[in-house]
Amino acid sequence: MDSVAQRLSAVGAGAALELRGVTRLFGALAALTDVTITVRPGERRAVLGSNGAGKTTLFNCITGDFLPSSGTIRFFGEDVTHFPPYERIRRGLRRTYQISALFPGLSVQDNVYLACRGVSRGRFSFLRPGKNDALMHAADNLVQAVHLSAVKDQRVAELAHGQQRQLEIALALAGAPRFVLFDEPAAGLSPTERAELIEILTSLPAHIGYIIIEHDMDVALRVVESVTMMHNGRVFKEGLPQEIQSDPEVQELYLGGGHD
Amino acid sequence: MSLAHDARVPARPALAQRPARTWPEINNPAAWIVAAILVIMPLIANGFFLIEIFATALILGIMALSLMFLAGYGGMVSLMQLTIAGFTAYMVAVFGVSGNTNISLGWPWWLAVPMALALATAFGTLGGALAVRTEGIYTIMITLAIGAAFYYFTNQNWAIFNGHTGINTVATPHFWGVNWRADIPFYYVVLAVAALCYFAVEYLARAPFGLALQGVRDNPRRMAALGFNVNAHRVAAYAFASFVAALAGVLQVWNYRQISPGSVSVGACIDVLIIAVVGGITRPIGPFIGALIFVLLRTFALDFLVRLGLDGNRFRLLIGLGFLAIVFWSSDGVIGLWQRWRQSHRPRSDRPAGGRGHG
Numbered sequence: 001m002d003s004v005a006q007r008l009s010a011v012g013a014g015a016a017l018e019l020r021g022v023t024r025l026f027g028a029l030a031a032l033t034d035v036t037i038t039v040r041p042g043e044r045r046a047v048l049g050s051n052g053a054g055k056t057t058l059f060n061c062i063t064g065d066f067l068p069s070s071g072t073i074r075f076f077g078e079d080v081t082h083f084p085p086y087e088r089i090r091r092g093l094r095r096t097y098q099i100s101a102l103f104p105g106l107s108v109q110d111n112v113y114l115a116c117r118g119v120s121r122g123r124f125s126f127l128r129p130g131k132n133d134a135l136m137h138a139a140d141n142l143v144q145a146v147h148l149s150a151v152k153d154q155r156v157a158e159l160a161h162g163q164q165r166q167l168e169i170a171l172a173l174a175g176a177p178r179f180v181l182f183d184e185p186a187a188g189l190s191p192t193e194r195a196e197l198i199e200i201l202t203s204l205p206a207h208i209g210y211i212i213i214e215h216d217m218d219v220a221l222r223v224v225e226s227v228t229m230m231h232n233g234r235v236f237k238e239g240l241p242q243e244i245q246s247d248p249e250v251q252e253l254y255l256g257g258g259h260d
Numbered sequence: 261m262s263l264a265h266d267a268r269v270p271a272r273p274a275l276a277q278r279p280a281r282t283w284p285e286i287n288n289p290a291a292w293i294v295a296a297i298l299v300i301m302p303l304i305a306n307g308f309f310l311i312e313i314f315a316t317a318l319i320l321g322i323m324a325l326s327l328m329f330l331a332g333y334g335g336m337v338s339l340m341q342l343t344i345a346g347f348t349a350y351m352v353a354v355f356g357v358s359g360n361t362n363i364s365l366g367w368p369w370w371l372a373v374p375m376a377l378a379l380a381t382a383f384g385t386l387g388g389a390l391a392v393r394t395e396g397i398y399t400i401m402i403t404l405a406i407g408a409a410f411y412y413f414t415n416q417n418w419a420i421f422n423g424h425t426g427i428n429t430v431a432t433p434h435f436w437g438v439n440w441r442a443d444i445p446f447y448y449v450v451l452a453v454a455a456l457c458y459f460a461v462e463y464l465a466r467a468p469f470g471l472a473l474q475g476v477r478d479n480p481r482r483m484a485a486l487g488f489n490v491n492a493h494r495v496a497a498y499a500f501a502s503f504v505a506a507l508a509g510v511l512q513v514w515n516y517r518q519i520s521p522g523s524v525s526v527g528a529c530i531d532v533l534i535i536a537v538v539g540g541i542t543r544p545i546g547p548f549i550g551a552l553i554f555v556l557l558r559t560f561a562l563d564f565l566v567r568l569g570l571d572g573n574r575f576r577l578l579i580g581l582g583f584l585a586i587v588f589w590s591s592d593g594v595i596g597l598w599q600r601w602r603q604s605h606r607p608r609s610d611r612p613a614g615g616r617g618h619g
Contacts, residue, residue, distance in 0.1 A: 063485060089487040101485070103478035106471065114475045117468050118487030124496055125468040171486065 015074065016041040016179045016209050017062065022071035024057055031057040032068070033233045041076070041178070043209045044201075046220040048244070049230035050253065055213045056098060058230070059181045063095050064088050076178065090119055092178030096171070096185055098213070100164045104157035108148050111156055112139040112170050119175030138174070146170040146200065162193045169200060180210040186219045198222055221245065229253075298451055307443040311515070315447050317548070317555040318454040319515060322508035324536040324547030326501040329461050332541040333470060334497045335477035338391065340403040341505045342532045343410045344384040346524030348509025350414070350421060351376035352430065353519050359429030360422055369433045373510055380506035381499060388498020392491050407529040414521040426520025430513050441514055450511050454548070457504050461544040464500070473497050534579065538586050540593025549594050554579065 017039040024032040032054045039045055047055050060066040062073060064085040073081045080088050103111050116135040117123055129136045143152045146166040151159060156167065165185060172180050182201075186194050194216070201223040204210070214220035221227075227244040229237040231253060237244060244250055302310060323345050330336045356372035358364040367375070391402045414421040421427075432441035440449055464470040472493055475483045480490045513519050522528075531554065539550025561575035590596040 065481065065485070084489070085484040086487050086489050089485060095485055097482070101479050101482040103475045103482070105478050106474055110471055114471055114483075114488075115486045117472065118483070122468055123472060123488055124493070126464060128463065128467045171482075174486070 014041075014077075015039060016043065016076055017211075018074040019058075019062070020072045020074075022058075022061055022068045022073060024054075024061055024066060025069045030233050032061065035071070035230075035233075035235055037228060037235065037238075039179075039209060039211065041209055042207050043226065044224045045209075045211050045226045045228060046224040046241070047211055047213050047228050047230060048215075048217075048220065048250075049236070052232075053230040054233035055230055056183060057233075059095060059183055059211075059213070062088075062181060063093060086118075092176060093181070094172040094174075094177040094179070095181040096168045096183055098183040098187060100168045102156045102164060102167055102171070105155065107153050107155055108143060108159070108167060109139060109152040111167060112142050112174065115139075115171040115174035116142070142170045142174060145173070147196065161188050162190060165189055165193070166196075169197075173204075177208055180204075180208060182210055182212040182214075184213050184215065186214060186216050194219055217245070301451075302444045302447060310443050310447045313552075313555055313559060315450045315511075315515060317552040318450045319508050319511045320532070320535055320554065321539075321548035321551035322454055322457050322511070323505050323532050324539065324551055325457055325461060325544055326504040326508070327532055327536045328539075328541045328544060328547045329464075329504065330497060330501045331536065332543070332546075333465060333473045333477060334494060336391065336494060336497070337400050337533070338388070338403040338498070338501070339400055339529045339533060340384070340387055340406045340410075341501065342529045343407040343524055344380050344387075344502050344505040345509030345512060346414075346519065346528075347383055347410065348376045348380035348506040349513035349519040349523070350427065351379050352510055352513045353427040354420060357431035358427050360427050363420065363422055363427060369431070376510060377503065377506045380509060381503045384502020384505065385495060385499040388502070389495050391498070392494040404526070404529065407524070408526050411521055411524050411526060414524060421521075424521055426518060426522075428518040428520075430517050430519065432514045432517065441517070446514070450515075453507055453511060457507060458544050458548070461504070465544075469493075469496070534583050536593075538583055538593055540590075540595035542592045543595055546593050546595045553582070553594070557582070 015038045017037070019035055019037045022032055022035045023030065035054075035058065047058065049055050057066065061068045064080070064083055064087075067082065071081070072079060075088060075091055075093055078091070080091070103114065106114070113129070113135060116138045120135060140149075140152075143149055146169055148163060148166055148170070151163060156164065159167065165188065169182075169185060172182070185201075186197055189197060198219060201210075201212070212220060212224060221241045224241060227239060227241050228235055229244055229247075229250055236253070237247060237250060239247070297304075298314075301314060305314065323341050326344075327338060327341045330338050330341075352369075352372055353360075354363060355365050355367045355375050356369055357366050365372075387403065387406045390406075391399045394402055414426075415424050417423065432439075432446075434440065438445050440446060465474070472483065472488055475486075475488070476490050476493055483490050483493075512523070516523075535550040535554045536547050537550070538553060539548065540546030557575060557579050561578045562573070565571065565574055565578070586593055586597075590600070592599075
């Protein structure tokens with residue numbers, strides 16, 4: 001029994017996401033160095049760190065936007081290290097972008113519809129969706145969930161910043177997500193919009209885990225159960241939110257940064 | 261409460277809110293008038309206008325439409341659309357019946373045409389598969405290189421393409437007791453194919469395939485992060501556009517009854533780009549407007565210039581100046597000018613905020 005369990009955990013079968021020794025070089029610059037992170041299914045974690053700590057590079061390696069220079073990435077036990085991004089997305093991985101990555105020439109509804117279509121069949125369909133199209137309804141529901149029903153036929157280019165951030169989240173929740181990477185979802189949001197964001201994050205179904213990059217500690221620490229602190233491309237510290245918050249070294253890094 | 265809400269999200273007329281959920285032209289009286297005029301054209305126009313102006317403009321319009329589909333929806337500027345049409349024309353001549361009996365295989369048209377369409381679609385898809393590995397100006401360079409290579413190949417190959425003389429007296433279809441190359445039947449064949457291509461592109465723009473293509477244009481990286489295989493989508497777009505261009509190629513060889521390297525020159529490739537840009541690449545009607553302007557200028561600018569005491573061969577100068585003016589004042593071509601003119605003559609409350617409307 002023990003050896004089976006060991007073998008299973010050795011291949012990361014129990015983890016939603018498992019990174020082992022992930023290194024990413026840009027020329028001589030190491031954006032990530034030997035990063036090892038394991039996240040359980042349904043676990044919600046914050047990644048903290050100053051600018052240049054490697055947080056977004058970490059996301060790009062997990063989604064496959066960049067391939068790691070070395071190391072392995074497993075998603076629900078499957079080695080996805082060399083998979084193209086769309087293969088990882090179809091397996092239930094999702095992400096949002098720090099700078100909204102939307103389709104400005106299309107309507108809100110079409111943006112969300114594309115997200116729903118991307119993780120289902122018929123991506124190449126030549127037939128327009130009918131009145132009772134299941135994906136159209138799914139898109140409607142998602143638009144409603146992020147409070148954008150009133151503007152759903154407007155082109156995305158015309159939306160306010162806060163609305164674009166909400167759409168950004170809607171795109172990442174299409175289909176059946178199993179694990180989501182949120183890259184600074186609160187960036188540029190008003191206090192009211194932040195409250196709405198926290199509500200959306202905390203009301204996600206329990207089986208959906210996520211990693212959130214967030215500078216706003218008030219947001220980050222209210223929506224996660226564990227924290228990974230990164231510094232200079234390495235994992236600096238891992239722990240519970242309150243441990244990290246009270247850690248003198250972390251305080252040194254975060255508050256010390258203010259003196260520069 | 262409701263007032264405050266309304267202020268934040270200004271109410272708009274239903275038409276402007278849901279721009280493309282239905283066929284946009286159905287409620288447009290101008291579109292019905294244009295369609296009616298096109299259908300009764302043989303009653304109005306003589307054979308010269310019917311074929312040399314309207315059929316020719318429609319054929320060029322179909323070619324430019326294939327470029328509009330790639331460039332407007334997919335963000336890929338392909339300069340090989342005319343080459344694909346020319347390749348189809350050659351294949352119709354080679355597999356079908358022509359005066360060059362040593363080359364043509366003599367197949368009936370209903371075998372030669374599907375063969376030519378299939379080969380040309382394969383040719384365009386292969387070219388597309390090469391081109392999608394690049395972006396922007398490099399896509400233009402690769403497709404232009406394919407066009408130039410094909411031009412020089414047809415000039416130098418005698419076994420299949422009959423060198424610089426090309427293939428002449430290509431047979432055209434006769435069946436049901438109708439000579440389909442006679443002016444009026446041929447006009448209706450061309451009109452039917454053009455309408456089919458136009459509505460196919462219009463329809464596809466709102467289907468998942470077309471929407472995803474517009475997504476690829478706006479943000480390929482995000483499309484990959486939504487589960488789309490971006491390159492496969494782009495290659496599929498080339499396949500569809502190649503088929504559209506190939507249809508135009510069949511009509512072109514039936515129109516002139518001959519095909520030679522002059523018809524697939526690099527200059528002609530660029531003409532298709534000019535037609536699409538002058539007409540406007542944001543909507544499928546643009547290429548047809550561009551083609552009509554181009555053909556009218558090509559046909560009448562000569563007389564016009566001579567009357568002014570200038571060299572008639574300068575008609576390209578007129579086209580070039582028109583092209584410059586369009587690119588300078590209206591990045592979405594003549595239809596963009598038209599839309600802006602209409603918006604400025606409309607009561608303010610009616611005006612949709614978006615400048616560029618797709619589909």
